Amino acid sequence: MNADVNCAYDVLAVFCGPDGRHGNLLGVVRDTRGCPDEASRQALAKQLGFSETVFVDDPERGVVDIYTPGVRLPFAGHPLVGAAWLLDLEVVNPPAGEVWARQDGEFTWITARAQWAPPRTLRQYGAAAEVDALEVPPPGEWLYAWAWEDEAAGRVRARAFPGRGDGIEEDEATGAAALLLTARLNRALNITQGRGSQLLTAPGPDGTIELGGRVREIRR
Known part of the structure; x- marks a missing residue:
C-alpha cells in the first residue's frame, strides 16, 4: 500500500x-x-x-x-x-438506513433491503462455464453476470464487473448485487462469485433480505 x-x-x-x-x-x-x-x-x-x-x-x-x-x-x-x-x-448504520446484524459462529449476517443497493445490470447466462469464460468488459455498465449451477438447490455462479474505470476491473464478492438477484428471483441463494467467494442470501417476510458470509482478518 x-x-x-x-x-x-x-x-x-x-x-x-x-x-x-x-x-x-x-x-x-x-x-x-x-x-x-x-x-x-x-x-x-x-x-x-x-x-x-x-x-x-x-x-x-x-x-x-x-x-x-x-x-x-x-x-x-x-x-x-x-x-x-x-x-x-x-x-450497523450506513447512510442508507439501519442494518441489523447477527453472527452464528461461522457466518456473519446483515438484514437489508434490495432498494438500498446501487443499480446493477443483472445478466443471466445459460451455464456456469459461460460465466467462467467471460473477459473483463470495457468500462461502462456495472455488470453482474450469473448462471445457475443447480437451480433446484439455489446454487448460482456469478462474476461482477464494476465498469467504473477506477482500477477495480472485477469485484470478487458483491453483497449489493446478491441482494438484487435475490429480490428478482425471490428465493434463497448460495452464490459462488469470483475466484471462489461464497455469499448466502435469504428473503424475509417483510421485504428484507438476509445476506451472510465468512470473514477473516488479513491484518490489524
Missing part, C-alpha cells in the same frame, strides 16, 4: 469460501480523526485501492461511511458484513 496513507486501517476478507480462502478485501478505518471529511476519505479509499473502504464514525452505534476508489456509497454489502464482524455489532 502507498506509504502516504496516514490513517491506520484493518484489512479483512469478506465472503470467504468454505476453505477460508478468497473473499473480497476490505479496508476498515476505526479511528477516523485523520480522515474527518469526505475529501480525505475519498483520497484514502483511492490510495488503498480496495473495492470498498469503510470508515467507522461511531463504533458503539455502528455509524459507518463507505467509499469505493471513486465514489461514496450509501450502502454496500461486504463493508457492512465486515464491520459487523470486526466490531461485533448488532446494528
Whole structure:
C-alpha cells in the first residue's frame, strides 16, 4: 500500500469460501480523526485501492461511511458484513438506513433491503462455464453476470464487473448485487462469485433480505 496513507486501517476478507480462502478485501478505518471529511476519505479509499473502504464514525452505534476508489456509497454489502464482524455489532448504520446484524459462529449476517443497493445490470447466462469464460468488459455498465449451477438447490455462479474505470476491473464478492438477484428471483441463494467467494442470501417476510458470509482478518 502507498506509504502516504496516514490513517491506520484493518484489512479483512469478506465472503470467504468454505476453505477460508478468497473473499473480497476490505479496508476498515476505526479511528477516523485523520480522515474527518469526505475529501480525505475519498483520497484514502483511492490510495488503498480496495473495492470498498469503510470508515467507522461511531463504533458503539455502528455509524459507518463507505467509499469505493471513486465514489461514496450509501450502502454496500461486504463493508457492512465486515464491520459487523470486526466490531461485533448488532446494528450497523450506513447512510442508507439501519442494518441489523447477527453472527452464528461461522457466518456473519446483515438484514437489508434490495432498494438500498446501487443499480446493477443483472445478466443471466445459460451455464456456469459461460460465466467462467467471460473477459473483463470495457468500462461502462456495472455488470453482474450469473448462471445457475443447480437451480433446484439455489446454487448460482456469478462474476461482477464494476465498469467504473477506477482500477477495480472485477469485484470478487458483491453483497449489493446478491441482494438484487435475490429480490428478482425471490428465493434463497448460495452464490459462488469470483475466484471462489461464497455469499448466502435469504428473503424475509417483510421485504428484507438476509445476506451472510465468512470473514477473516488479513491484518490489524
